[in-house]
Amino acid sequence: MKYDLLLQHGEVVDPGSKLRGLMDVGILGGKIVEVAKGLDAAQARKTFSVKGRYVLPGLVDCHAHIAVNGHNMGIDTDRFCRASGVTTMCDAGSCGSSNFASLRYLVDTAVRTRAKAFVNLSTIGITGARVCGELSFERYADPEGCARTIAENQDFAIGVKLRFGPNLVWDYSDAPFKVARKAADMAGTPMMAHITQTPLPMPEILKHYKPGDIITHCYHGGTNGIMGPERQLILKEVVEAQRHGVIFDCAHGRSGHFSFPLIEKALDQGFLPDTISTDLTFEGATLGPVFDMPTTMSKLLHFGVSLDDVVLRTTRNPARMLGLEGVVGTLKPGAAADVAVLELRDEPVELRDSDGHSLTAKRRLINHLTLRGGRVWYERPN
Ligand SMILES: [Zn+2]
Incomplete structure (x- = not known):
């Protein structure tokens, strides 16, 4: 098996590593090993479809x-x-x-x-x-x-x-x-x-x-x-x-x-x-x-x-x-497989600052899945 875990069909957003677009993320031994389109699911022990979601570095x-x-x-x-x-x-x-x-x-x-x-x-x-x-x-x-x-x-x-x-x-x-x-x-x-x-x-x-x-x-x-x-x-x-x-x-x-x-x-x-x-x-x-x-x-x-x-x-x-560039905060192959999968949901949300102002925004980010060191660390229940 080439991957312990494969995140499929998500929109990768990692501007720090110039990775952007619909791609799969392959993970092995707690590290990111491949980020590309169409990675082979038959080579993965576990797959997650993250279609319609943004795949970010943790x-x-x-x-x-x-x-x-x-x-x-x-x-x-x-x-x-x-x-x-x-x-x-x-x-x-x-x-x-x-x-x-x-x-x-x-x-x-x-x-x-x-x-x-x-x-x-x-x-x-x-x-x-x-x-x-x-x-x-x-x-x-x-x-x-x-x-x-x-x-x-x-x-x-x-x-x-x-x-x-x-x-x-x-x-x-x-x-x-x-x-x-x-x-x-x-x-x-x-x-x-x-x-x-x-x-x-x-x-x-x-x-x-x-x-x-x-x-x-x-x-x-x-x-x-x-x-x-x-x-x-x-x-x-x-x-x-x-x-x-x-x-x-x-x-x-x-x-x-x-x-x-x-x-x-x-x-x-x-x-x-x-x-x-x-x-x-x-x-x-x-x-x-x-x-x-x-x-x-x-x-x-x-x-x-x-x-x-x-x-x-x-x-x-x-x-x-934090002195951790290249280790975390990136999806580049070789980095720790720390990943956050987020949805940008179109729904009104009330947001407040710390001075007593509030506003209604049209959309908000919601975290759905967190990987730490290649393991599922949080999955949103729904
Ligand atoms: Zn402080």
């Missing part, structure tokens, strides 16, 4: 949270991820140098979703944030511990996370960025900064950025975002930074991080994020407005982003951020 969510407040999505991470076609995700700084080992233990023992993590600059990570931000006190900033934690977890930790927003930092100046920069340089990794509603203009923040560093929540609608205080035109410094390799990630999140009016304006001016992620937490997954990756993708489709542009930003681009 989705890569580069900003989500397994362990806010110590657990949160925790052991439910797989349940949320596999149902939504996400096979790889990244915990974006739930834990810092003092509690990163607990995240690592959780992932090693109870999470099958492929996972990476950013280490929070704050030694306590995101814990008790409803009471006080993790960097409300300068003493919690631990650049040395953060760099050491990354060095001790090279196969798992990929960078430094700073949350810079209301009630999160000890000083609303560029001081926290200097400390995050120091930690990232010591670790030799990128830094990701959550930036929302700040008194510091984006060009000031970008002075601390190097290519490969990440601005997350780039579609927030507060002051001093990618359009500056007036919120009319994309700042030239933002366009310049993106051209030079700074990554703009539009992590959705629950409150104040993802604004429909701002998205509309940004897209009118041709500003697309480099990666699309959910900032998923247990609350975001169960109460919304995030729910999951297909719902977040549907929102960008509604505003006119093409399916290929959305898929590139949820597969190849985030895989590159």
